[in-house]
Amino acid sequence: MLQIIPIESRSQITEIFAKYNPREQSWLVSDLRTKFELQQKILGREGQYVDESVLRASDLWKILLKRLDPGLRLVSDPFARSLLRTIMDEHAEVLGVNSSAEDTVFSYIDQMAAIIFHPEGTTRLEEWFATHPESMNRWKEWYLRARFCALKLLQDHRIITADWITAYLQNFNELERVWNIPLIVDLSGEISRVEAEILRVLSRSVDVVVLEPNPSWKSDFHFLLKPYEDLRAQSQTIETLPSVTKKEKRIEVLRFSGMLAEIKHSVGQVREWLNAGITAESIAVIAPDIEIYWPVLQAYLEEEGIPAQKDITHKAQSLPSVTRWLALLRSKSGRLSSSDLEISFFDKEESQQLRYEEFRSLFKSLYVNEDLARNDIVYKVFHEQLDLTGLLGRDEFVAKALLYWNSSETDIVQVVLRELLQNATSSTKLIWKEWLSYLESIVAAKEYTLEKGNPRGVMVTKLMSAHSEKAQYRIFIGLTDESLRGRNKTQLSGQDYFELAKDIGFYLDNPDQSDLEFELRLLAEAESTEDIYCFGATDLSGSLCSPATFWMSLKGDHEKITLPKETRWDELQHSEERGGRPWIVSRKENIQKRIAQDLGKLEPELISSSELPRISASAVESFLECPFMFAAQRYFKLKDLPDVDLDVDHRTRGQLAHALFEKLTVEPMRFDWKAEELDQILETVRVEKKLLFADERLWIPLKKKHIQLGLRFLDFEKRWREEFKKTRTLAREKRFEFYFDPKTEEISREPKDNCFRISGQIDRIDGDDSNHLVVVDYKSSAGGISAHGSWFKNRELQLLFYMWVIEKGLLEDIGGEVIGLFYYVFRNFERKGFKIEDLAGMLYPASKRKDKNATFEAKERYMSEFSTVLMSTLDRIKKGECQAEPAEYKTCVNCEWRRQCRAPHLN
The missing domain is CATH 3.40.50.300 (P-loop containing nucleotide triphosphate hydrolases)
Known part of the structure; x- marks a missing residue:
C-alpha cells in the first residue's frame, strides 16, 4: 500500500520516527551522514540494528539491481568513461565524433538515462522531435550518440554506473518480487520521477510510506516536486499531521x-x-x-x-610518491610535458648532475620524444619508452605500472589499485592511454584519511x-x-x-x-x-x-561588508609578550619588519657572505641596474638561461657569430675563405659550444645565414685593412683574471683572502706598431648602444672596464695605450664608441663632425670617473647591499626574477 504523509516541518519527522520499527521497516534516506545519525538513534533506543534498518536510496537501488540482474556490474564513473572513450574511437565513423567529445556524450547519458533505458523512451522522443524541429536540430544527434554508447556499455560490456540504475530498473516488471521490507521514504527534494515510479511498483507488495515535503512555498519548485504529485495521485491514503508551531529564532x-x-x-x-x-x-x-x-x-x-x-582527508594525488609515479608513467609513455619530466627526473640520483635552471632551459618547450636527447643524462633515464601498441589486459597494465613505483610506502598504491581491480575484470582490454587515464582519474578522486573526526x-x-x-x-x-x-x-x-x-x-x-x-x-x-x-x-x-x-x-543590510571576527591566528600576530612567551613578540616584530621592508619604509638587511662574489663588467652593470639582480646572480646563484625553442634565441646567435669571427681574425688574416670552409667552421663551433636546437631543421638556415655573415665580414675587414694597413688583431676572446683588495686597492694575480676575483673576456683587441690599442666588442644590432657621453648615465661600463684592465697592465702578453673603444655592430659593420680624434687615420677614420669630447683629456676623465664608480660599487657590494631598487622601473618588466623580488613598487 502506498501512503503519503505531507511534512510541513522537519520536526514532524521525529514523531514518525518514534513509531518506526527498525526490525520490520526500512527507513530510506538520501545521504550517508543522515543514515549514520539515524543508526545511532536506533542503537540508543533498541540496542541494535540490522543493515536494512536505514538505507540510502542508492543502496536500495543497488540491492534491487543485484537481485534482478546479477550479471550486470556496477562500476565507477571514471571507469565507464574510459570504456566510453574506447567505444567512441572504435565507432567514430558511425558517431561522427571521437573520444574528444566523451565529456559531452557522458553528460547526455547522465541527463537522459530515464529516456535512453526506458523500453518506449526513444520511440516517444522521436514522436516529440517531429513536433519540435528546433530542439531536434539542436540536440537529437547528441542524444542518439549517447544512446548508442550507453547501450554498448550495457549490452556489450555489461556495466552500469550508480546514476543509471533507476533508469535501467524501468525494464523489470517483477520489482516487488525481490523486495519484501516495508519502506518509509524520506528523500526530501532528492527524488526523481523514475524513483517515484519504482516506489509505486514496490507498494504493490509492501507498505511504502512517503514523507512528502509540503512547505508553504512548494509551488516555487513545482517541477522538482512533480514525483510527489504523481505518488499522491496514486496513493491509497494521505495522512495529515498536526501543524507545528514555529519557534522564534x-x-x-x-x-x-x-x-x-x-x-x-x-x-x-x-x-x-x-x-x-x-x-x-x-x-x-x-x-x-x-x-x-x-x-x-x-x-x-x-x-x-x-x-x-x-574526517581530515587528503587526495591521493597530493602525495609526492603518487605524483612522481604518474609523472614517470606519462613521461615513459611519450606524453611529454615539462612539468612531468621535472617531477619524475628530480627524484633520481642522476638529477644531482644537472642544475635546475639548465634543465628548465633545455626542456621548457617539448615537441617530440627526440627532444629528450638535448641532455645525455635525461636521455639515458627516459629513452626507453613503454610499448604502447595494441590492447592491454588489466593485469598486464597493473604489472607494468607497478614497475615504476619507487616509494617504500605501499598503502596508498594498494588503495588505488584496489579501486582499479574492483571495476575492471581480468578480461577487460584497453589501450595504454585509456588505462593510464583511468588510473589518473582514480588518483584524482581517491582520498585517504589522516585523522578521524571527533x-x-x-x-x-x-x-x-x-x-x-x-x-x-x-x-x-x-x-x-x-x-x-x-x-x-x-x-x-x-x-x-x-x-x-x-x-x-x-x-x-x-x-x-x-x-x-x-x-x-x-x-x-x-x-x-x-x-x-x-x-x-x-x-x-x-x-x-x-x-x-x-x-x-532574507531581511538584512545586503550591501554592508562585515568585518570577520578575530581568530587565534589574528591574536598570535597582534599579541604582546605575556604568559612567558617571548617568541610571540619576536615573530610579530619580524613580520612587521618584513612588511615595512616590502613597503620601502625600512632598508633591507645586508647580505652576509663568507666570500666576496666574483666581479665582471656585466656584474658591475647589473649591480648598478639593480642590486637585487646582482644578488640573484652572484649570491643566490640563479641563472637566466635561454630556452631551447623553435625560435633560436639571441644568445645562441651571438655565440655563433663571436666564435666565427674569432676563427676568421687569426693573424695573418685570410680573406679568401670559401663558403665550404665556413660551413666546416660553423659545424665545429656547434660541437664546441654544445649548441642545441628544438628542431634539427633550424640549424641549416641558421648556418647558411652565418656563412653569408662570415663572407660579408671578410669583405669588410679586407677593405678596412686596405685603408688602415698597420691594423693587426692582437687578441681574440682574450680572458683575464686577477684579485683586487678593496681595502688597500692592491691588485694581484694570485688568490688572496677577502679579495674580489675580477674576471672577464674581451671580444677583440686591435693594434699597430706604435703600441696603440683599440678595444672591440661585437654587437648584433645598435639597439641599446649609447653615445660615449651617456655611458655613465646609462650604466654602460663594459668598454671602460676593459680599458681600465688593459691600462692597469692586467692582461698577459698585451699592453699599450687604448685610443679607441668600439661597439662593432655586425649587422651593418659600423663601429660606435669613443676614439681620440687626434690619432685618427692610424687604426680608425676621423669623424665627419669633430667630437670635442674625443680627446686625451676626455679619456683621462673617463678613467678617473670609472675608477671612482668601480670602487664605490665594490664598496657597496662588500657591505652586502641587495635592495631591490632598480635604476629604472622599466628594468623590472623583463627581469627574470621579478616574482621573487620584494621591490615596493612590485608589491
Whole structure:
C-alpha cells in the first residue's frame, strides 16, 4: 500500500520516527551522514540494528539491481568513461565524433538515462522531435550518440554506473518480487520521477510510506516536486499531521569580502558560542559544497583547538610518491610535458648532475620524444619508452605500472589499485592511454584519511546532509548563485525540460530547478536557536561571485561588508609578550619588519657572505641596474638561461657569430675563405659550444645565414685593412683574471683572502706598431648602444672596464695605450664608441663632425670617473647591499626574477 504523509516541518519527522520499527521497516534516506545519525538513534533506543534498518536510496537501488540482474556490474564513473572513450574511437565513423567529445556524450547519458533505458523512451522522443524541429536540430544527434554508447556499455560490456540504475530498473516488471521490507521514504527534494515510479511498483507488495515535503512555498519548485504529485495521485491514503508551531529564532544575514573572511568569521563565531557554554555538537557549519572550504576551515579550527566531526582527508594525488609515479608513467609513455619530466627526473640520483635552471632551459618547450636527447643524462633515464601498441589486459597494465613505483610506502598504491581491480575484470582490454587515464582519474578522486573526526565535535557538512536535530546553532556559508545552481552540460534548454515533461511524461533533472536551493529553504525553516547566513563576494581564487536569491530574500543590510571576527591566528600576530612567551613578540616584530621592508619604509638587511662574489663588467652593470639582480646572480646563484625553442634565441646567435669571427681574425688574416670552409667552421663551433636546437631543421638556415655573415665580414675587414694597413688583431676572446683588495686597492694575480676575483673576456683587441690599442666588442644590432657621453648615465661600463684592465697592465702578453673603444655592430659593420680624434687615420677614420669630447683629456676623465664608480660599487657590494631598487622601473618588466623580488613598487 502506498501512503503519503505531507511534512510541513522537519520536526514532524521525529514523531514518525518514534513509531518506526527498525526490525520490520526500512527507513530510506538520501545521504550517508543522515543514515549514520539515524543508526545511532536506533542503537540508543533498541540496542541494535540490522543493515536494512536505514538505507540510502542508492543502496536500495543497488540491492534491487543485484537481485534482478546479477550479471550486470556496477562500476565507477571514471571507469565507464574510459570504456566510453574506447567505444567512441572504435565507432567514430558511425558517431561522427571521437573520444574528444566523451565529456559531452557522458553528460547526455547522465541527463537522459530515464529516456535512453526506458523500453518506449526513444520511440516517444522521436514522436516529440517531429513536433519540435528546433530542439531536434539542436540536440537529437547528441542524444542518439549517447544512446548508442550507453547501450554498448550495457549490452556489450555489461556495466552500469550508480546514476543509471533507476533508469535501467524501468525494464523489470517483477520489482516487488525481490523486495519484501516495508519502506518509509524520506528523500526530501532528492527524488526523481523514475524513483517515484519504482516506489509505486514496490507498494504493490509492501507498505511504502512517503514523507512528502509540503512547505508553504512548494509551488516555487513545482517541477522538482512533480514525483510527489504523481505518488499522491496514486496513493491509497494521505495522512495529515498536526501543524507545528514555529519557534522564534535569531537570524543574521552577513556579507563578506570573500570566502576566507567567511571562514574566519565562522571560526570566530564558533569560538564565541563554545565560550558561552554551548556544546560543540549543537553547532554546525554548512556549505553547498563544504569540500571547497574544508582545507582552509580545518586549519583555522585546528589552530583554535576546536574539534570537528568531519574526517581530515587528503587526495591521493597530493602525495609526492603518487605524483612522481604518474609523472614517470606519462613521461615513459611519450606524453611529454615539462612539468612531468621535472617531477619524475628530480627524484633520481642522476638529477644531482644537472642544475635546475639548465634543465628548465633545455626542456621548457617539448615537441617530440627526440627532444629528450638535448641532455645525455635525461636521455639515458627516459629513452626507453613503454610499448604502447595494441590492447592491454588489466593485469598486464597493473604489472607494468607497478614497475615504476619507487616509494617504500605501499598503502596508498594498494588503495588505488584496489579501486582499479574492483571495476575492471581480468578480461577487460584497453589501450595504454585509456588505462593510464583511468588510473589518473582514480588518483584524482581517491582520498585517504589522516585523522578521524571527533563524534562530539562541531558538525561540518554539505547542505544536502545538514538535517540534524542536534544542530541548533548553524552557520551557512557559500550562499552564492554559482554554488546552488547546477551546470547544464547539454544543449537542452529550460523549455525543453518542461516540454518533455508535459508532452511525453519524462521529468528529467532540470538544472534551473535547484535541489540545493530547495534544501536550503527547508533547512532555514527547520527548528534551531540561531542561524547565520553568509555570502562571500569572491571565492578563494579571487573570482567574483553572485549572491544567491535566497540570501537576497532574507531581511538584512545586503550591501554592508562585515568585518570577520578575530581568530587565534589574528591574536598570535597582534599579541604582546605575556604568559612567558617571548617568541610571540619576536615573530610579530619580524613580520612587521618584513612588511615595512616590502613597503620601502625600512632598508633591507645586508647580505652576509663568507666570500666576496666574483666581479665582471656585466656584474658591475647589473649591480648598478639593480642590486637585487646582482644578488640573484652572484649570491643566490640563479641563472637566466635561454630556452631551447623553435625560435633560436639571441644568445645562441651571438655565440655563433663571436666564435666565427674569432676563427676568421687569426693573424695573418685570410680573406679568401670559401663558403665550404665556413660551413666546416660553423659545424665545429656547434660541437664546441654544445649548441642545441628544438628542431634539427633550424640549424641549416641558421648556418647558411652565418656563412653569408662570415663572407660579408671578410669583405669588410679586407677593405678596412686596405685603408688602415698597420691594423693587426692582437687578441681574440682574450680572458683575464686577477684579485683586487678593496681595502688597500692592491691588485694581484694570485688568490688572496677577502679579495674580489675580477674576471672577464674581451671580444677583440686591435693594434699597430706604435703600441696603440683599440678595444672591440661585437654587437648584433645598435639597439641599446649609447653615445660615449651617456655611458655613465646609462650604466654602460663594459668598454671602460676593459680599458681600465688593459691600462692597469692586467692582461698577459698585451699592453699599450687604448685610443679607441668600439661597439662593432655586425649587422651593418659600423663601429660606435669613443676614439681620440687626434690619432685618427692610424687604426680608425676621423669623424665627419669633430667630437670635442674625443680627446686625451676626455679619456683621462673617463678613467678617473670609472675608477671612482668601480670602487664605490665594490664598496657597496662588500657591505652586502641587495635592495631591490632598480635604476629604472622599466628594468623590472623583463627581469627574470621579478616574482621573487620584494621591490615596493612590485608589491
